[in-house]
Amino acid sequence: MSEHVTLPEGNVEKQTTTINIGPTHPATHGVFQNIVELDGETIVSAEQTVGYIHRAFEKIAEHRTPYQITTLTDRLNYCSAPLNNIGWHIACEKLLGIKTPKRVDYLRVIIMELSRISDHLICNSIVGVDSGAFSGFLYVMQYRELIYEIYEEICGSRLTTNMGRIGGFERNFTAQAFEKLEKFIKEWPVVLKEFDELFNRNRIFMDRTIGVGPISAERALNYGFTGPNLRAAGVDYDVRLHSPYSSYEDFQFTVPVGSTGDCYDRYLVRDQEMWQSLEIIKQAYKKVQEFKGAEAEVYHADVPDFYLPDKKDVYTKMEALIYHFKIIMGETKMPVGEVYSSIEAANGELGFYLISDGGRSPYRLHFRRPCFIYYQAYSELTKGGLLSDAIITMSSLNLIAGELDA
Amino acid sequence: MALTNEIIRHKLIEKFGEEVTGFEEPYGMLSFTSDKNLNLKLLQFLYDEPSLGFRFLTDLCAVHYPNNTGKELAVVYHLHNLRENVRLRYKVFTDIAKPDVFSAYALFSAANWMERETFDFFGVNFVGHPNLKRILNVEEMEYFPLRKEYPLEDQKRIDKDDEMFGREGETQAYIK
Numbered sequence: 042m043s044e045h046v047t048l049p050e051g052n053v054e055k056q057t058t059t060i061n062i063g064p065t066h067p068a069t070h071g072v073f074q075n076i077v078e079l080d081g082e083t084i085v086s087a088e089q090t091v092g093y094i095h096r097a098f099e100k101i102a103e104h105r106t107p108y109q110i111t112t113l114t115d116r117l118n119y120c121s122a123p124l125n126n127i128g129w130h131i132a133c134e135k136l137l138g139i140k141t142p143k144r145v146d147y148l149r150v151i152i153m154e155l156s157r158i159s160d161h162l163i164c165n166s167i168v169g170v171d172s173g174a175f176s177g178f179l180y181v182m183q184y185r186e187l188i189y190e191i192y193e194e195i196c197g198s199r200l201t202t203n204m205g206r207i208g209g210f211e212r213n214f215t216a217q218a219f220e221k222l223e224k225f226i227k228e229w230p231v232v233l234k235e236f237d238e239l240f241n242r243n244r245i246f247m248d249r250t251i252g253v254g255p256i257s258a259e260r261a262l263n264y265g266f267t268g269p270n271l272r273a274a275g276v277d278y279d280v281r282l283h284s285p286y287s288s289y290e291d292f293q294f295t296v297p298v299g300s301t302g303d304c305y306d307r308y309l310v311r312d313q314e315m316w317q318s319l320e321i322i323k324q325a326y327k328k329v330q331e332f333k334g335a336e337a338e339v340y341h342a343d344v345p346d347f348y349l350p351d352k353k354d355v356y357t358k359m360e361a362l363i364y365h366f367k368i369i370m371g372e373t374k375m376p377v378g379e380v381y382s383s384i385e386a387a388n389g390e391l392g393f394y395l396i397s398d399g400g401r402s403p404y405r406l407h408f409r410r411p412c413f414i415y416y417q418a419y420s421e422l423t424k425g426g427l428l429s430d431a432i433i434t435m436s437s438l439n440l441i442a443g444e445l446d447a
Numbered sequence: 448m449a450l451t452n453e454i455i456r457h458k459l460i461e462k463f464g465e466e467v468t469g470f471e472e473p474y475g476m477l478s479f480t481s482d483k484n485l486n487l488k489l490l491q492f493l494y495d496e497p498s499l500g501f502r503f504l505t506d507l508c509a510v511h512y513p514n515n516t517g518k519e520l521a522v523v524y525h526l527h528n529l530r531e532n533v534r535l536r537y538k539v540f541t542d543i544a545k546p547d548v549f550s551a552y553a554l555f556s557a558a559n560w561m562e563r564e565t566f567d568f569f570g571v572n573f574v575g576h577p578n579l580k581r582i583l584n585v586e587e588m589e590y591f592p593l594r595k596e597y598p599l600e601d602q603k604r605i606d607k608d609d610e611m612f613g614r615e616g617e618t619q620a621y622i623k
Contacts, residue, residue, distance in 0.1 A: 095583040101599065104599050262502065263556045265505070283532050284532065380473065381506070381534070381536065390505070409506040414557055446583055
């Protein structure tokens with residue numbers, strides 16, 4: 042401690058320690074490496090190394106048909122895989138000029154908002170874990186399990202969902218899926234309220250997160266921030282409102298906006314977004330229930346070139362058999378075109394820049410990954426703060442390694 | 448008056464004349480190109496001009512067109528005007544033999560890692576970038592993987608036994 046040791050005048054050497062956080066470290070969620078230079082416990086500078094989970098998705102996508110690319114998009118932000126899947130299908134639909142029916146849009150909205158809740162839950166509870174409160178995380182995981190069960194009813198998988206098709210879903214939502222959704226809508230608000238009561242006005246949590254890792258709106262915009270991190274800094278940019286897709290314009294919801302862009306603001310923005318997502322789910326579910334008769338059986342657009350036909354038709358009708366063969370073997374050509382399509386993923390604007398040269402797979406597919414773009418700001422956010430603040434900043438930014446590296 | 452593609456195009460031609468070409472509107476997004484040496488001037492104009500105000504760099508990536516001799520690598524900037532909600536796409540083409548493009552880092556801090564990724568995948572040398580080294584691949588990699596001439600799999604791997612994958616081996620995996 043400096044008050045016990047007096048260094049002679051004129052002979053003070055500023056010594057900094059360089060330590061390595063990661064790539065395997067319990068506090069980093071995913072594989073990130075940060076080489077930080079510390080002066081005591083204050084961070085002087087930080088340098089990030091990324092790429093530990095780089096799986097060359099963009100190169101692979103040049104050799105894969107659209108449905109094979111859906112499996113790649115699962116593994117981008119793996120905490121909210123349906124969002125990525127649906128985003129990719131929306132990009133393909135934009136290229137092909139397909140318009141999805143309203144019921145498909147509303148069902149997609151339900152799934153997308155469930156994924157958003159699931160992702161924000163992880164982020165917020167992990168911020169709690171990193172500040173020492175483990176119970177919140179375990180408690181809300183039960184409801185994340187319920188969300189996974191809903192995914193399972195719809196597409197069969199829990200984590201890497203590979204959900205949906207170009208034009209809609211593979212099958213209509215079963216009665217069990219709707220039952221689980223109703224259970225979620227009924228029980229989840231109570232749990233989230235308890236989670237809020239644990240953290241929102243908790244003295245320790247507030248002291249750990251207020252003023253930690255702040256960023257101003259101008260810097261955030263310059264860094265290309267999107268999503269809850271940008272909204273916490275005060276800019277109300279939400280792709281769902283700016284360029285509505287999948288009938289988001291039919292829903293009423295507010296976009297929570299913070300002011301200082303620090304960890305507490307990010308936590309609160311995500312928390313409020315979960316409440317708003319619940320509102321959207323309720324509205325969407327009500328709209329879905331209003332479809333009666335034949336309309337209630339619609340779960341995909343009519344695109345025989347890209348949508349796998351029903352199995353019973355494949356076994357009996359010739360055209361269905363041909364389409365099935367062509368789609369599975371990837372013989373269907375995508376039209377020539379260049380399109381940029383984006384959705385509001387859990388972390389921000391997830392963009393797909395798709396260039397097609399008329400072949401079976403894209404000529405170039407680039408994923409605009411929000412995590413990759415805002416992680417650049419990490420050294421600026423943590424400079425001058427303490428090491429423990431750096432850990433909380435990292436978890437409050439919601440960095441998902443899969444999306445960072447792709 | 449709302450910002451439309453026509454207004455943007457008009458303003459660009461007014462300022463840069465014949466140096467901005469290739470105006471297209473695929474799927475409603477204005478797309479144009481110019482000589483690569485003009486990229487910073489053009490980006491700065493789009494940023495500063497009050498009626499345009501494209502202050503958000505959504506994305507920066509590259510595309511390789513091996514058949515366009517002299518202009519094989521295209522660096523694509525996606526810009527977004529958040530107030531008017533207008534997006535545009537700006538491309539600059541560069542020769543693969545000497546792929547130097549001025550770095551947009553001074554204008555957009557977001558360009559930092561996006562340019563590093565483009566360098567890593569395509570080998571575009573961003574002049575003026577503070578730290579242009581590979582970001583997602585290993586530093587020792589000698590080639591630029593997303594260029595079209597490189598196959599999907601690394602041909603220099605010695606740890607993978609192709610026989611086990613049913614390729615190129617004399618013994619097939621049939622057990623009689």
